[in-house]
Amino acid sequence: MSAHIDGDLPRRPRFEVSFATTPAQILETQQLRYRIFAGELGAQIDGGSAEIDHDHFDAHCRHLMVTEPETGRVVACTRILTDDRAPAAGGFYSAGEFDLAMLDALPGRVMEIGRTCVDPEFRNGAVIATLWQGIAAFIINEGFDYLFGCASIGLEDGGGAAHAILDQIRTRHMAPDYQHVRPYIRLPAADSRPTEKPRMPPLLKAYLSLGAKACGDAYWDRDFNCADVFMLLNVSDLHPRYARHFLGKQADKAPAQTVGHA
Numbered sequence: 001m002s003a004h005i006d007g008d009l010p011r012r013p014r015f016e017v018s019f020a021t022t023p024a025q026i027l028e029t030q031q032l033r034y035r036i037f038a039g040e041l042g043a044q045i046d047g048g049s050a051e052i053d054h055d056h057f058d059a060h061c062r063h064l065m066v067t068e069p070e071t072g073r074v075v076a077c078t079r080i081l082t083d084d085r086a087p088a089a090g091g092f093y094s095a096g097e098f099d100l101a102m103l104d105a106l107p108g109r110v111m112e113i114g115r116t117c118v119d120p121e122f123r124n125g126a127v128i129a130t131l132w133q134g135i136a137a138f139i140i141n142e143g144f145d146y147l148f149g150c151a152s153i154g155l156e157d158g159g160g161a162a163h164a165i166l167d168q169i170r171t172r173h174m175a176p177d178y179q180h181v182r183p184y185i186r187l188p189a190a191d192s193r194p195t196e197k198p199r200m201p202p203l204l205k206a207y208l209s210l211g212a213k214a215c216g217d218a219y220w221d222r223d224f225n226c227a228d229v230f231m232l233l234n235v236s237d238l239h240p241r242y243a244r245h246f247l248g249k250q251a252d253k254a255p256a257q258t259v260g261h262a
Contacts, residue, residue: 013069015127017134020063020077029063029077030054036117041154043224053115057081060089064134066118066127076131078116080138083109094150097219098181098230105178108145111138116149116203128206145235147212150228151204152221159190161198162227166218168200175213175232183219187227207231211238 020026033053037043045053061079068075086092092112094100103110113135118127139147153162166187200208212233219228 015066015075015130016069017064017066017130020065025065025074026058026063027052028074029065029079030058032074032077032119033115033117036119037115037224040120041224041226045223057089057093057114060085062138064131064138066122066130066134068122074119075122076116076118076127078113078131078135080135081112081114082142082144083111086112094148094181094230097150097185097221097228098183100181102179102181102215103148106146109143110146110148111142111144113147113149118202123202128202132206132210139235147233147235148215149207149231150219151201151207151231152224152226152228153201153204153218155225155227157194158192159187159227160193162187162218163190164193164198165200165204166227166229169208169214169229173208173212173214175215179213179232180216181230183217183228183230185220185222187218187220204229204231207233 020029027050030052031050034045034047034051037053038045038047038051043053047053058079061081063079064077065074066076067073081089081092092100092103093114094112116131118131135147138144153165155162210233212231215230215232219230221228
Protein backbone atom coordinates (compact mmCIF):
# COMPACT_ATOMS: atom_id res chain seq x y z
CA MET A 1 0.00 0.00 0.00
CA SER A 2 1.33 3.44 -0.86
CA ALA A 3 0.28 7.01 -0.28
CA HIS A 4 0.65 9.96 -2.62
CA ILE A 5 2.78 12.41 -0.64
CA ASP A 6 4.32 14.59 -3.35
CA GLY A 7 2.18 17.54 -2.37
CA ASP A 8 3.34 17.33 1.23
CA LEU A 9 7.04 17.61 0.45
CA PRO A 10 8.79 20.96 0.10
CA ARG A 11 9.72 21.66 -3.49
CA ARG A 12 13.43 21.96 -4.05
CA PRO A 13 14.42 24.86 -6.31
CA ARG A 14 15.66 23.86 -9.73
CA PHE A 15 18.53 26.35 -9.57
CA GLU A 16 20.35 28.10 -6.74
CA VAL A 17 22.66 31.09 -6.79
CA SER A 18 25.49 31.59 -4.32
CA PHE A 19 28.97 32.98 -4.01
CA ALA A 20 31.86 30.61 -4.53
CA THR A 21 33.55 30.25 -1.16
CA THR A 22 36.25 27.66 -1.85
CA PRO A 23 39.10 27.39 -4.35
CA ALA A 24 37.35 24.36 -5.86
CA GLN A 25 34.18 26.34 -6.52
CA ILE A 26 36.09 29.22 -8.08
CA LEU A 27 37.93 26.69 -10.25
CA GLU A 28 34.58 25.37 -11.49
CA THR A 29 33.53 28.85 -12.61
CA GLN A 30 36.87 29.34 -14.37
CA GLN A 31 36.48 26.00 -16.15
CA LEU A 32 32.98 26.96 -17.30
CA ARG A 33 34.32 30.28 -18.54
CA TYR A 34 37.02 28.49 -20.55
CA ARG A 35 34.56 26.06 -22.11
CA ILE A 36 32.35 28.92 -23.24
CA PHE A 37 34.86 31.59 -24.22
CA ALA A 38 37.61 29.40 -25.69
CA GLY A 39 35.76 26.24 -26.64
CA GLU A 40 32.53 27.71 -27.94
CA LEU A 41 33.45 31.26 -28.97
CA GLY A 42 37.03 30.64 -30.03
CA ALA A 43 38.68 33.20 -27.74
CA GLN A 44 42.47 33.16 -27.61
CA ILE A 45 42.96 32.06 -23.99
CA ASP A 46 45.97 30.30 -22.53
CA GLY A 47 44.06 27.97 -20.25
CA GLY A 48 46.92 25.61 -19.52
CA SER A 49 46.44 21.90 -18.90
CA ALA A 50 43.59 22.65 -16.48
CA GLU A 51 41.70 24.51 -19.25
CA ILE A 52 40.65 27.46 -17.14
CA ASP A 53 39.98 31.11 -17.93
CA HIS A 54 41.64 33.25 -15.29
CA ASP A 55 43.45 36.54 -14.84
CA HIS A 56 44.74 38.67 -11.98
CA PHE A 57 41.30 40.23 -11.43
CA ASP A 58 39.91 36.91 -10.18
CA ALA A 59 41.72 37.25 -6.86
CA HIS A 60 39.91 40.54 -6.16
CA CYS A 61 36.41 39.53 -7.35
CA ARG A 62 33.43 37.85 -5.75
CA HIS A 63 32.46 34.89 -7.92
CA LEU A 64 28.71 34.37 -8.25
CA MET A 65 27.53 31.00 -9.55
CA VAL A 66 24.25 29.34 -10.42
CA THR A 67 24.16 25.64 -9.60
CA GLU A 68 21.79 22.78 -10.26
CA PRO A 69 21.06 21.39 -6.76
CA GLU A 70 20.44 17.83 -7.94
CA THR A 71 23.91 17.50 -9.45
CA GLY A 72 25.86 20.37 -7.89
CA ARG A 73 26.87 21.40 -11.40
CA VAL A 74 27.78 25.04 -12.04
CA VAL A 75 25.61 26.15 -14.96
CA ALA A 76 26.23 29.91 -14.99
CA CYS A 77 28.55 32.42 -13.40
CA THR A 78 29.70 35.99 -13.27
CA ARG A 79 32.27 37.85 -11.23
CA ILE A 80 31.78 41.07 -9.29
CA LEU A 81 34.47 43.69 -8.76
CA THR A 82 33.45 46.41 -6.30
CA ASP A 83 34.70 49.97 -6.01
CA ASP A 84 36.50 49.22 -2.72
CA ARG A 85 38.38 46.23 -4.20
CA ALA A 86 39.17 47.67 -7.63
CA PRO A 87 42.21 49.74 -6.55
CA ALA A 88 44.03 46.62 -5.34
CA ALA A 89 43.31 45.00 -8.72
CA GLY A 90 44.80 47.96 -10.55
CA GLY A 91 41.37 49.30 -11.51
CA PHE A 92 38.31 47.82 -13.15
CA TYR A 93 38.61 45.23 -15.92
CA SER A 94 36.70 47.48 -18.33
CA ALA A 95 39.40 50.14 -17.96
CA GLY A 96 41.55 48.01 -20.26
CA GLU A 97 39.03 48.61 -23.05
CA PHE A 98 37.52 52.01 -22.29
CA ASP A 99 38.44 55.37 -20.82
CA LEU A 100 36.30 55.25 -17.68
CA ALA A 101 36.81 58.83 -16.52
CA MET A 102 33.05 59.39 -16.39
CA LEU A 103 32.75 56.92 -13.49
CA ASP A 104 34.41 59.45 -11.20
CA ALA A 105 31.43 61.76 -11.63
CA LEU A 106 28.81 59.16 -10.68
CA PRO A 107 27.32 59.75 -7.23
CA GLY A 108 27.38 56.76 -4.90
CA ARG A 109 28.91 53.30 -5.07
CA VAL A 110 29.70 51.41 -8.28
CA MET A 111 30.35 47.75 -9.09
CA GLU A 112 31.39 45.88 -12.21
CA ILE A 113 30.24 42.48 -13.42
CA GLY A 114 32.17 40.52 -16.00
CA ARG A 115 33.04 37.16 -17.50
CA THR A 116 29.34 36.31 -17.40
CA CYS A 117 28.48 33.03 -19.09
CA VAL A 118 25.84 30.30 -19.13
CA ASP A 119 26.31 26.63 -20.00
CA PRO A 120 24.74 26.02 -23.45
CA GLU A 121 22.53 23.28 -22.01
CA PHE A 122 20.97 25.75 -19.56
CA ARG A 123 20.39 28.89 -21.58
CA ASN A 124 16.87 29.56 -20.48
CA GLY A 125 15.03 32.31 -18.67
CA ALA A 126 15.15 30.55 -15.30
CA VAL A 127 18.96 30.40 -15.16
CA ILE A 128 19.47 33.99 -16.30
CA ALA A 129 16.78 35.23 -13.89
CA THR A 130 18.42 33.32 -11.04
CA LEU A 131 21.78 34.89 -11.81
CA TRP A 132 20.27 38.38 -11.85
CA GLN A 133 18.48 37.71 -8.57
CA GLY A 134 21.86 37.05 -7.02
CA ILE A 135 23.32 40.21 -8.49
CA ALA A 136 20.31 42.24 -7.35
CA ALA A 137 20.52 40.89 -3.82
CA PHE A 138 24.19 41.85 -3.65
CA ILE A 139 23.40 45.36 -4.93
CA ILE A 140 20.82 45.89 -2.21
CA ASN A 141 22.69 44.22 0.63
CA GLU A 142 25.89 46.14 -0.07
CA GLY A 143 24.26 49.46 -1.02
CA PHE A 144 25.44 49.98 -4.59
CA ASP A 145 24.04 52.74 -6.78
CA TYR A 146 25.41 51.76 -10.19
CA LEU A 147 26.25 48.53 -11.94
CA PHE A 148 28.30 48.38 -15.13
CA GLY A 149 29.94 45.84 -17.37
CA CYS A 150 30.60 44.85 -20.95
CA ALA A 151 28.04 42.93 -22.98
CA SER A 152 29.61 41.15 -25.92
CA ILE A 153 28.37 40.66 -29.47
CA GLY A 154 30.09 37.95 -31.53
CA LEU A 155 31.83 38.83 -34.78
CA GLU A 156 31.64 35.42 -36.44
CA ASP A 157 30.04 36.96 -39.52
CA GLY A 158 32.61 39.72 -39.86
CA GLY A 159 30.72 42.26 -37.77
CA GLY A 160 27.58 42.81 -39.81
CA ALA A 161 25.23 41.52 -37.13
CA ALA A 162 27.07 43.47 -34.42
CA HIS A 163 26.64 46.75 -36.31
CA ALA A 164 22.95 46.00 -36.92
CA ILE A 165 22.43 45.36 -33.18
CA LEU A 166 24.36 48.51 -32.28
CA ASP A 167 22.10 50.50 -34.62
CA GLN A 168 19.08 49.18 -32.71
CA ILE A 169 20.64 50.21 -29.41
CA ARG A 170 21.44 53.72 -30.61
CA THR A 171 17.80 54.45 -31.36
CA ARG A 172 16.43 53.66 -27.89
CA HIS A 173 19.01 52.66 -25.32
CA MET A 174 21.84 55.19 -25.28
CA ALA A 175 23.06 56.94 -22.15
CA PRO A 176 23.41 60.75 -22.24
CA ASP A 177 26.66 62.07 -23.70
CA TYR A 178 28.16 62.91 -20.32
CA GLN A 179 27.99 59.22 -19.40
CA HIS A 180 29.76 57.99 -22.52
CA VAL A 181 33.06 56.13 -22.40
CA ARG A 182 35.67 56.06 -25.16
CA PRO A 183 36.80 52.67 -26.52
CA TYR A 184 40.54 52.35 -27.03
CA ILE A 185 39.97 50.25 -30.15
CA ARG A 186 36.81 51.04 -32.07
CA LEU A 187 34.87 48.34 -33.85
CA PRO A 188 35.75 48.56 -37.56
CA ALA A 189 33.10 48.89 -40.23
CA ALA A 190 31.58 45.72 -41.64
CA ASP A 191 31.53 44.82 -45.33
CA SER A 192 27.86 43.85 -45.23
CA ARG A 193 24.77 43.75 -43.03
CA PRO A 194 22.50 40.75 -42.39
CA THR A 195 19.32 40.55 -44.42
CA GLU A 196 17.29 39.54 -41.34
CA LYS A 197 17.14 41.16 -37.92
CA PRO A 198 19.92 39.57 -35.86
CA ARG A 199 19.30 37.92 -32.51
CA MET A 200 20.43 40.02 -29.58
CA PRO A 201 22.82 38.21 -27.21
CA PRO A 202 21.08 37.15 -23.96
CA LEU A 203 23.30 39.20 -21.63
CA LEU A 204 22.85 42.36 -23.68
CA LYS A 205 19.11 41.73 -23.85
CA ALA A 206 19.01 41.28 -20.07
CA TYR A 207 20.85 44.55 -19.51
CA LEU A 208 18.40 46.43 -21.71
CA SER A 209 15.38 44.77 -20.09
CA LEU A 210 16.60 45.92 -16.68
CA GLY A 211 16.86 49.50 -17.90
CA ALA A 212 20.62 49.75 -18.49
CA LYS A 213 22.00 52.14 -21.11
CA ALA A 214 24.81 51.75 -23.62
CA CYS A 215 27.57 54.29 -23.07
CA GLY A 216 28.85 55.02 -26.56
CA ASP A 217 30.72 53.11 -29.24
CA ALA A 218 31.72 49.46 -28.89
CA TYR A 219 35.24 48.16 -28.24
CA TRP A 220 36.80 45.66 -30.65
CA ASP A 221 38.05 42.74 -28.55
CA ARG A 222 40.26 40.87 -30.98
CA ASP A 223 41.26 38.12 -28.53
CA PHE A 224 37.63 37.20 -27.88
CA ASN A 225 36.47 38.06 -31.45
CA CYS A 226 33.62 40.21 -30.21
CA ALA A 227 32.34 43.75 -29.88
CA ASP A 228 32.05 44.88 -26.26
CA VAL A 229 29.30 47.34 -25.41
CA PHE A 230 29.79 49.23 -22.14
CA MET A 231 26.50 49.07 -20.24
CA LEU A 232 25.57 51.19 -17.22
CA LEU A 233 22.62 50.57 -14.91
CA ASN A 234 21.51 53.24 -12.45
CA VAL A 235 19.81 51.17 -9.77
CA SER A 236 17.21 53.89 -9.24
CA ASP A 237 16.29 53.59 -12.93
CA LEU A 238 15.73 49.84 -12.76
CA HIS A 239 12.66 48.88 -14.76
CA PRO A 240 9.70 48.71 -12.30
CA ARG A 241 8.79 45.19 -13.38
CA TYR A 242 12.26 43.92 -12.51
CA ALA A 243 12.58 46.06 -9.41
CA ARG A 244 9.53 44.33 -7.94
CA HIS A 245 10.65 40.89 -9.07
CA PHE A 246 14.30 41.10 -8.04
CA LEU A 247 14.92 43.87 -5.57
CA GLY A 248 11.61 43.81 -3.75
CA LYS A 249 11.95 40.14 -2.84
CA GLN A 250 15.67 40.13 -2.19
CA ALA A 251 16.28 43.26 -0.16
CA ASP A 252 15.20 41.85 3.18
CA LYS A 253 15.89 38.16 3.13
CA ALA A 254 18.96 37.31 1.06
CA PRO A 255 21.48 35.48 3.23
CA ALA A 256 25.19 36.09 2.97
CA GLN A 257 26.10 33.21 0.68
CA THR A 258 22.97 31.74 -0.92
CA VAL A 259 21.33 34.81 -2.35
CA GLY A 260 18.38 33.52 -4.34
CA HIS A 261 16.91 30.66 -6.29
CA ALA A 262 14.42 29.83 -9.01
